[in-house]
Amino acid sequence: MLLNLSRYKGLIFDMDGTLIDTMPAHLAAWRMTAEHFQFPFDSQWLHSMGGMPSFNIVREINQRFQLALDPQQVAQYKMRSFDQQGADSPLIAETYAIFCSNRGEKKIAVGTGSQRQSAIRLLTKAGILEQLDALVTATDVTHHKPHPETFVRASELLDLSPQECLVFEDTALGMQAAHAGGMDCVMVTSNGLTFHAAKTPANPITQ
Known part of the structure; x- marks a missing residue:
């Protein structure tokens, strides 16, 4: 085009x-975070949340799966996981x-x-x-x-x-x-x- x-x-x-x-590094970080905090990992849905800050995505995860995760705690873990692998994107x-x-x-x-x-x-x-x-x-x-x-x-x-x-x-x-x-x-x-x-x-x- x-x-x-x-x-x-x-x-x-x-x-x-x-x-x-x-995005591949973000999704890998979300996979690690899902395993650590034991919530379902849905790569397609998480990709659709792109552009939303991680702590807001955790709020969406809580709502979608009826959980009570701490948004800041989960977001910080996710961001640390991303920092380990996203720098060379x-x-x-x-x-x-x-x-x-x-x-x-x-x-x-x-x-x-x-x-x-x-x-x-x-x-x-x-x-x-x-x-x-x-x-x-x-x-x-x-x-x-x-x-x-x-x-x-x-x-x-x-x-x-x-x-x-x-x-x-x-x-x-x-x-x-x-x-x-x-x-x-x-x-x-x-x-x-x-x-x-x-x-x-x-x-x-x-x-």
Whole structure:
């Protein structure tokens, strides 16, 4: 899919599963966490929670399986498990190419559900951090995806309106957050990139 990005002044990328291929490491960390705390491991469902902070995912686990796990305790274990194996996750070629080709031409931000310390470590390792105009993490917002605060805050830091920004995401929660903020969204899928307009499918982005 060819993307015509000329109408946008800013690009906002999710990090995990969109710019950096960390999802296998995240799922491996969740598997270890599930075994340690003895709750069911559902890789497909956990992948769909991508973009949501770990402690919020634990709350979803409690609700889904009628458990009473301590969200902070479980999240800390999961994040430690991820730290042991996620640092060397590779860049995702298709989105990184878009990132590189638009650097200097458009303002670029990352809006991620990861905590700031983890995001900075991963983005630094990937050589991306110093190239960003803005970074918004789970640590920086009150309401997390699918709430639009992450992406709206990123557009504010770029000094752009939401309509001037295009979001790149890999989960339905992320796309919901983008659309709730009034932003068009490109989904990163196993079959390539797909465009989803915020309000109307009449947006002529493809060529």
